[in-house]
Amino acid sequence: MDATSWARGLWRRVTDPVDWPRRRLLWECLLAAVLALLVGWGELAGGHGLLRSAGAAVGVAVLSLVRRGLPVTTLVAVSVLSAVTDAAELVLPLAAWSAGRRIDGVLKALGAFGTSLVLYVGLSLWTQQRSAPFLLVLGTLFFLVFAVVPGLASRYWTQRRTLLQTLQERNAHLLRERQMIAGQARMRERQRIAQDMHDSLGHQLALIAVQTGALEVDRELTGRQREAVAVLRQASVAAMHELREVVGILKDGTLGEDSGAEPPARVVAGIGGLVDSAVAAGMRVTLERSGEARPLAPAVDHAGYRIVQEGLTNAYKHAPGTPITVAVRFEPDSLVVEVANGPAGPDGPVRSEEAVSGGQGLTGLRERARLVGGIIFAGPVEGGFRLAGMLPYGSGEARATFVDTEDDLRQQPAWGTPGEGGPVIDRLDPREEFKDIMSTRKSNGCVIGCGIALLILVGLAALAFLALGKTIEETDKAMLDRSVYDSVKVGEPEQRVRDRLPSGKSVFTADLKDKGPAQPAGASCLSLLSSEGSKGTEDTVFRFCFKDGKLIEKREFDVQN
Template sequence: MAVRRRARELWARLTDPAQWNWRRMTGEAVLALGLGLLTALAEELSGRGWILVVLASLAVVLLSLVRRTLPATALVLTAAMSGMSVNGAFLLLMVASWSAGRRIDAVLRALGAYAAAFVLFEVLVLRELRPVSPESVLATLMFLVLTVVPGLTGRYWAQRRTLVRTLQERHLQLLREREMVAGQARMRERQRIAQDMHDSLGHQLALIAVQTGALEVSRGLSDQQREAVGVLREASVTAMRELRAVVGVLKDGTVGDEEPDARVVAGIGGLVDSAAAAGVRVRLERSGEARPLAPAADHAAYRLVQEGLTNACKHARGAAITVCLRYEPDSLVVEVANGPTPQEAGTGRSEAVSGGQGITGLRERARLTGGIVHAGPVEGGGFRLAGVFPYGAGEDGGTTTFVAAEDDFRQQLTAVAPGEGEPVNGRLDPREEFKNVMSLRKNNGCLIGCVVGLVLLVGLVVLVVLGFGMVLKEADKAMIDHKTYESIRVGASEEAVRKELPSGRSFLTDGLQGQGPAEPAGAKCLSLLAKDSSSELSTERVYRFCFKEGKLVEKRDFRVAM
């Protein structure tokens, strides 16, 4: 049962759709096919039978396809094939080592996989080659170069990607923390402002409401004066209610228990009626079919009428005021216009009315909703304040706007998460973020791995250079060319011949003694290897010189099995 369960788990890992998108499938198929063809060509040139050629090619293709899911297994099996002199396996060895370096997370497991691959390769190589021979040394160095360098490179690349991803996640975390700190600072500042407004304005407005209430019931006032005082009392009560609403917004973002229609377009009629009750000559005109607005635009339209009436009462006393609401197909047009004051009617001109901070604030409110505000004198005297406020969503699903894209704050606000603060793009799950951070620490850190990998790479390069230098030095002690062999004559003195020949004291010639034809009786022989290349890969050419009584008595040329 355990074997079946493991087999099902392995099959699920190999066929996981997340690992095999169309691009990866194409790349892996091309790579596996290329390695298989190169292996078949190399094995065919080596004189292997067609059965061995097919088996080696299929093994290379299979290992290439599973190296991502089973990196350690693919590395060890590829090393075994390289040790069995499968020529195409050396190309796969680089690819398998790269995948193992990238995908084996645990350091000890990676070291174990590479050590097992090296030991298995050496065992299989030494079964066919002498332990201390040029071929075995070169095979070992080639194996180390083809495994260690790609493995370290792959591990460095994987750790660098992990480090970059972790730094990005930490950066996003810091942005979120900065947003939280800034939000808390804004909340404290708003609470302080709200407290100051409540303490200063609230007290004064309460006194006004109490005094006007007492004055309203005074017997010494006429009916007209009592009505004016009642309007003042209602205005102070309304101001108190709006102050509580503003304080509530500043403290915790809640509006309070105010009626929904108090400060929106639906409340403009009541605003005009209050002004008319105070003796202002004002009338309200409506046109078009009423349509709902976005909450911000609805409130901004109400504030525009409120600001227009206030400015007209302050700067154009006695002038007739017209409030106009026109529902256009794409927007609501709100207009507050007053004619010239009675004392200026004869001159035909009026002084320009300054909007001050009120009109500046209206323009900002309108810009936040995608609308515009215009204020200025009109021809013939008077002043006009008008605003255009778009409706919510259009028929095409979009939103009408009358400002430039860079000034449309609604597009920016939609990118902000619930709450206040600057939008942060690329938000990630904090649990995934901290999991990656902890996994990076668990792997002993990317910097340590990079430093160790660099040291190992430098040591490997030094080892390769020293190994080649040692092999060349030993070759000078144990090898001669055919021309030198032909130039030496039998009968020459031993001293003269040895001056032309190397010493022969090298590990390359250790296994040559006693090989080849029988040596002359009583002679001392020196066996050397030939420098010229041999057409037969399984044999080695040997030159032997035998000395007796101070002279060269024989020289022989023969071959020995490798």
């Protein structure tokens, strides 16, 4: 691969459009600028030159911008920069977070973080010219807290989000599959029911139509009898057409094959014919219409017709001879159909022996209205009885409901055509399975994550405790109070002086031997730091020089820290 191809590949990785939308680009540039300013200011405050501060700021800005496309390179480079500068540690958690979620493979991530740890600790010791175990532990602890912990947290969060997305996709796939299976099962059951209805009821209705047709032309019948037989024949023919339509809808959602091109009359527009038939049969029925007619969904249109048909049938059976009012009102938001009759006559309701009733008419109407998102009211009113239905206009598609409430009024999910599936109610619904899986995964993930976090925190606490104890120990060996320094007199025996002073064998005094004024020839000197603290960028040093078993010099001077 030549240099040009490598450069182009690197550029594509850094400027990947998926990772760089416009809003993200603005945010990344702002973040890089802020980090660069902080690091540059920190280097200047540490007493470094302008050139080094500017270089560190530019390096941090570049690494911040390329961390998404080059996570391993960025992590290693930031670790090196943090070891050789004073303020680049600000970028280390950010680079570790980005690398933890974007490095593919556990071994690769382990290698990247391990290499970064070795480089960070090694360069820190080299730049400070110290190799004490204390600094090794302190540097390792710092890297674990500000690099490894953010990387692990980022990796865990990313893996959990990926698992959640996978489970959601699986759940959606199971839902679609189950809906398809349920739709096919419904279609097969509808076809079986339609076939049974066609074979049984169709044959009986056809036989009734043929027999009544033959009886109608019998010369021995009177005119009144012939009219009654004609009504029976027309009813049987109409029932046979209805049966074919129902069979067709059950099979594939269309009208029966023998229905012809004419639309069915059992719709709201056919209510007038239904009222005329009732009047012809001797019923006292009036029809009232109001509002501007609007197009209706097929299921709504048919439900409105069935409500009026059921209301007239019930009024004829239970309150014969009473005046009946049929109202069809096109309201702004719904269609209202109503059948109301007055109180029953002196003869009272027809006995059950005279009027056969299955008792399922109103139940069927409520279910039919509920399927289109409407409601049904049925009950006594002013001595009579009133049956009314409120049906939403809808968008031309039938609706379905799978709740137990009656007053729903268009709050149900859409129902597709037969065979396409739809809402499925099942105790083994994949949505419930998904909830169980997510609760189990979440609990397991929380337990594992909390366990890992607890182990890390315990380890870090132990390291912090050891580092704190070691720091206190090293400080006690290197620090001296001014009052003790003033009380020591030149010429005192060496052993008496050393008994009053710390040992000086500390990591904090390791680099003081070559600093300050020249030591007396042939003398052995002990350098200690003042317990008063630093003076800006300088530390106060107390030096004691011994020769021939006596203190020959004590001196105070300042050194750069």
